[in-house]
Amino acid sequence: xxxxxxxxxxxxxxxxxxxxxxLNVGKAERLTRISDAVNIALPGDVIxxxxxxxxxxxxxxxxxxxxxxxGFPVIDGNRKDEIFTVVADSVRIxxxxxxxxxxxxxxxLAGIRVDQSAHCIIENNRLINTFFGIYLKNARDCMIRGNYxxxxxxxxxxxxxxxxxxxxxxxxxxxxxCLQHRDGIYLxxxxxxxxxxxxSERNLRYGLHFMFSxxxxxxxxxxxxxxxGVAVMFSKxxxxxxxxxERNWGSNSYGLLLKDITDGxxxxxxxxxxxxxxxxxxxxxxxxxxNEFSQNGWALKILGSCYDNQVTANNFLDNTFDVxxxxxxxxxxxxxxxWSDYTGYDLDRxxxxxxxxxxxxxxxxxxxxxxxxxxxxxxxxxxxxxxxEKVMPSLTPQTLEDxxxxxxxxxxx
Amino acid sequence: MKTLILFALLLLVVSSCSxxxxxxxxxxxxxVQCAMTIMDHRYGTEVVTSxxxxxxxxxxxxxxxxxxxxxxxxxxxSLVLVTPFNQPQTLVDARKSHYLRSKDLPSPMGMYLTxxxxxxxxxxxxxxxxxxxxxxxxxxxxxxxxxLKGIEN
Numbered sequence: 001x002x003x004x005x006x007x008x009x010x011x012x013x014x015x016x017x018x019x020x021x022x023l024n025v026g027k028a029e030r031l032t033r034i035s036d037a038v039n040i041a042l043p044g045d046v047i048x049x050x051x052x053x054x055x056x057x058x059x060x061x062x063x064x065x066x067x068x069x070x071g072f073p074v075i076d077g078n079r080k081d082e083i084f085t086v087v088a089d090s091v092r093i094x095x096x097x098x099x100x101x102x103x104x105x106x107x108x109l110a111g112i113r114v115d116q117s118a119h120c121i122i123e124n125n126r127l128i129n130t131f132f133g134i135y136l137k138n139a140r141d142c143m144i145r146g147n148y149x150x151x152x153x154x155x156x157x158x159x160x161x162x163x164x165x166x167x168x169x170x171x172x173x174x175x176x177x178c179l180q181h182r183d184g185i186y187l188x189x190x191x192x193x194x195x196x197x198x199x200s201e202r203n204l205r206y207g208l209h210f211m212f213s214x215x216x217x218x219x220x221x222x223x224x225x226x227x228x229g230v231a232v233m234f235s236k237x238x239x240x241x242x243x244x245x246e247r248n249w250g251s252n253s254y255g256l257l258l259k260d261i262t263d264g265x266x267x268x269x270x271x272x273x274x275x276x277x278x279x280x281x282x283x284x285x286x287x288x289x290x291n292e293f294s295q296n297g298w299a300l301k302i303l304g305s306c307y308d309n310q311v312t313a314n315n316f317l318d319n320t321f322d323v324x325x326x327x328x329x330x331x332x333x334x335x336x337x338x339w340s341d342y343t344g345y346d347l348d349r350x351x352x353x354x355x356x357x358x359x360x361x362x363x364x365x366x367x368x369x370x371x372x373x374x375x376x377x378x379x380x381x382x383x384x385x386x387x388x389e390k391v392m393p394s395l396t397p398q399t400l401e402d403x404x405x406x407x408x409x410x411x412x413x
Numbered sequence: 414m415k416t417l418i419l420f421a422l423l424l425l426v427v428s429s430c431s432x433x434x435x436x437x438x439x440x441x442x443x444x445v446q447c448a449m450t451i452m453d454h455r456y457g458t459e460v461v462t463s464x465x466x467x468x469x470x471x472x473x474x475x476x477x478x479x480x481x482x483x484x485x486x487x488x489x490x491s492l493v494l495v496t497p498f499n500q501p502q503t504l505v506d507a508r509k510s511h512y513l514r515s516k517d518l519p520s521p522m523g524m525y526l527t528x529x530x531x532x533x534x535x536x537x538x539x540x541x542x543x544x545x546x547x548x549x550x551x552x553x554x555x556x557x558x559x560x561l562k563g564i565e566n
Contacts, residue, residue, distance in 0.1 A: 105455070105501070106518075166519065182452055188523060204440055205450050212523050227440075227450055234523075252443050252450065259448050281448060 026050030034067070034075070035059050043088075049073045049096070057081045063088050069095030072126060077101040082109040083130070092121040101130035108160060110135035111149075114142060122147065132160035133181065139168040144176060151181040159204055161186040165193070173198060183209040184226065191215050199224075206231045206257075207248075210238060218243065223255070229274065231257040238264045248274045255296070258283035268413070271296055277319070280306045289313050292412055298324050298364070307331040315409050316340060316359070320377070323359035323400065324368050330400035334359065338406040346407045357405040360396045362389035432491045434459060434504050435467045446475035447522065454501040456521050458528075463489035473512065474522035477556050495528040498538070508549045511535040515544025516564045524559050526552070 023041055025031045025048065031040075035056050037047045043064040051071040058081045061067070065088075073096060077083045080102040084093060091114075098111040111130030114120050116138040123145040127133045133149035136142060149162040162178035163185045165171055171193040178184035184200030187193065188211040195218035200207030207223035208230045210216065217239035223229035229245040231254075232238050238261065245255030255274035256266070260282040268290045271277035277296040278288070282305045289310070293299035294317040302309070304327030311334045316322045318340055336352075344353035363382045367374050376382055389396060437457040444451055451457050451471040458476040460468045466488075470476045473495060480490065494504040498518075511532045518527045518538075525544070529535035535546045547555065 106498075188519070205452055231449065233447065233449070252441075257448065279448075 020044040020046060022046045022048060024048050024050060027052050038063075038065065038067075041065055058085060059083065060085045061088060061091050061093075064090040066092040067094070067096070068092075069097070069125070071095075072097040074099060077111075077130070079103070082107075082111075082113060084112040086112070086114045086117055086120055089117050090119045091117065092123075093125065094121070094123045095125065097126045097128070098130060099128040101132075103131045108132050108135060108164070110160070110164070113137070114139045118142070121145070127162075130160075132164050133162040133178070134164070136165045136168050136171060139165070139171065141170045142168070142172075144171070144173045146175045148177045149181070150177075150179040161209075162200075162203070165190050169193065172196070177201075178203065178207075180204075183207075184223075185209065187211065187213045187216065189213060194218070196220055198222075201225050203227065209233075210235045213238075217241070222246070223248065225249075228253050228257055229255040231259070232261050232264070233257070233259040235261050236263055240264065240266045241268055243269045245269065245271045245274055245277070247272070250275060254279040258286070261286070266291060270294070270412075271299065276301045278302075280309070282306065284308055286310070287312075290410065290412065291315075293317065293319055293322075295319065297321065300324070300359075301368075302332060303327075304329070304331075309333070310335075312336050313410055314338070315412065317409070321361060321364040321367075324364045325360060325397060325400065326368055328395065328397050330397040332400075334400065334402045336404045336406060337402055338409050339402065340409075342405045342407075344405065351407050353405040353407055356401040356403045358390065358393070358396065358401045360400050361386045362396055365396050432461050432463060432465050434461060434492060434494055435469075436502070437469050437496075437504075439502075442469045444469065444471040444475050446470055446479045449521075453521055455496060455498050456527075457496045457502075457504075458507065459492070459494045459504055460490050461492035461494070463491045472521040473507075473526040473528055473552075474520065474524045476507065477553060481556070497530040497534070498527045499529065499534060505530045510549060512547045512549070512552045513538055513542070513544050514547065514559070514564065515539065515542040517542040518544070525564050526559070 023037045025034050025037045031037045046066045049069050051073050053074045055076045075098045077100045079100050083098050101111050102109045110132035111127040113135045118140045120142045125147045127149045129152050159182040161183040162181040165187045167189045169191040173195045176198045178200045180202045183205050184203045184207045186209045190213040193216045197220045199222045201224045203226045205227045207226040210232045212234050214236040219241045222244045224246045229248040248255050253275040255271045256278045258280045262284045264286045266288040271293045273295045275297045277293045277299040280302045284307045286309045289312050292315045296319045298321045299316050299319040300323045302325050309332040314337045316339045339357050342357045344355040362385050439454045442451045445468045456472050458470045493507040495507040495510050511529050513527045513535050514525050520526050
């Protein structure tokens with residue numbers, strides 16, 4: 001009986017082998033236009049695009065296809081159009097050189113757009129001078145990997161974001177290089193996504209920008225020379241590990257800007273030569289551990305709106321100021337860090353200083369009220385002031401201290 | 414000599430307290446409300462107090478929130494200004510402007526609010542993008558609803 005049923009099943013649904021075809025596109029081939037190939041292809045086919053220069057306007061991909069560039073064929077938008085628009089699931093685009101996308105004042109035109117689709121892979125492409133580079137909208141379970149995206153943004157008007165992800169989930173952004181756009185990587189309403197091992201440089205605003213995005217992580221990225229390194233805003237549960245924030249320098253610049261965020265981890269990151277290492281406003285319940293802050297103007301600027309943060313086991317090395325705040329109360333815990341400015345002693349030789357370290361100096365407190373006072377930074381009178389405050393604290397937050405400052409630097413991997 | 418001093422004094426008074434819009438330096442100015450660098454020149458907004466102090470914002474969202482928070486009357490807001498979407502880098506009276514809320518026009522702070530100077534322009538954009546048009550009063554009345562609920566249209 002069972003065999004009969006099985007036989008019946010097999011008979012009514014004949015097993016079909018996936019007959020995927022490969023279509024070649026090139027100047028010497030039967031197909032010379034990518035869009036013609038897309039039109040006649042069946043779902044599951046591979047379209048190989050041979051080296052050459054292709055200018056076809058907007059190419060819409062509305063079925064499951066693998067578009068494979070061989071030897072980086074150039075796809076040019078002639079400064080008028082969006083280039084690839086993906087509106088089907090499981091599309092893969094790899095190995096193209098995409099350039100000269102159009103610019104529109106109402107539409108966010110992109111080099112590659114993925115619209116309402118899932119399981120797409122965009123990898124190993126070069127995008128040059130595309131207004132927005134790769135743009136995901138209402139997408140899920142997609143991968144953006146190994147792309148090189150360089151804009152020519154000189155001012156904020158002519159620039160979109162290199163990778164722009166909007167209302168999406170389960171997206172992996174890995175090993176991309178994002179240069180000279182507005183934001184390197186921008187996420188708005190994006191959940192359960194990972195941003196790993198990317199390099200974001202020379203972007204006008206932020207290297208990486210989270211807006212209203214929860215349960216995401218970013219690891220092992222490099223943010224260098226951007227308007228500010230990373231901004232995490234209005235978000236929850238963001239994991240930030242093993243990143244390098246470097247040379248984000250300027251009057252309003254930060255390595256990492258935290259604005260209205262809760263429950264995150266900031267672990268094993270390096271903050272080197274930023275105007276402000278981490279700027280926190282409305283940042284709550286974060287754990288900052290095993291980070292290294294070196295040669296920043298201010299390592300941490302933590303405003304009074306920040307509560308219940310743990311700052312433990314970090315190295316603070318040669319920063320002009322270690323910590324600055326704008327209130328006289330402290331709602332955060334600083335414990336067991338190494339501070340290169342610590343001048344205490346360790347009589348019982350347990351590796352922990354016997355007197356607490358107060359990382360907020362009176363003078364840095366003054367500069368937070370009167371920024372122009374910074375001009376007096378190296379004056380002997382300021383040293384005198386700082387010393388007086390150290391002996392008799394009156395203006396700086398009294399409870400903001402590390403009661404267990406380490407005598408030796410914590411070895412970092 | 415006397416007139417010169419008087420003139421100098423007058424100049425000082427006029428220059429320090431003039432209530433006039435200040436152009437937004439896109440890419441340099443930070444939003445007072447959300448701390449972001451103001452980038453999108455179709456969305457910048459601004460408030461000028463009766464003493465001439467200027468607050469700049471990156472969006473209609475931040476402007477409305479700022480005004481809500483400062484309703485205590487300590488400061489008088491002489492000018493409340495928005496950028497019309499179709500006239501980037503200009504500033505017009507927010508209280509006389511019209512606001513399209515369309516899910517196809519995402520604004521900088523996630524509430525889909527786009528300003529227009531004329532109601533007719535707002536309506537013609539609505540033709541293309543869908544959504545609803547609000548006047549300044551209705552926008553403020555509905556702001557909390559916008560904040561708590563997503564967009565459906």
